[in-house]
Amino acid sequence: MHLTRKEERRQEWAERIQHYETNGQTMKAWCDAQGVTKDTLRYWLRNLTPRSVRVAKTALEPRC
Numbered sequence: 655m656h657l658t659r660k661e662e663r664r665q666e667w668a669e670r671i672q673h674y675e676t677n678g679q680t681m682k683a684w685c686d687a688q689g690v691t692k693d694t695l696r697y698w699l700r701n702l703t704p705r706s707v708r709v710a711k712t713a714l715e716p717r718c
Contacts, residue, residue: 667698 657665674684674695685692 664702668702671695671698671702 670688674681677684679687681692681695685695
């Protein structure tokens with residue numbers, strides 16, 4: 655079975671997000687190394703991460 659282009663991109667970005675979340679780099683450092691913008695990474699994080707997980711992560715982040 656062949657994936658559509660949209661499905662291929664979602665799968666590619668799911669793998670990239672897994673790499674980002676497990677490598678320990680800052681968002682800026684990871685994006686620079688991968689040649690993508692922070693806005694692009696944020697877009698895919700929003701679209702591929704379930705809302706409940708995003709809310710839980712936000713609650714754990716320290717307030718400045």
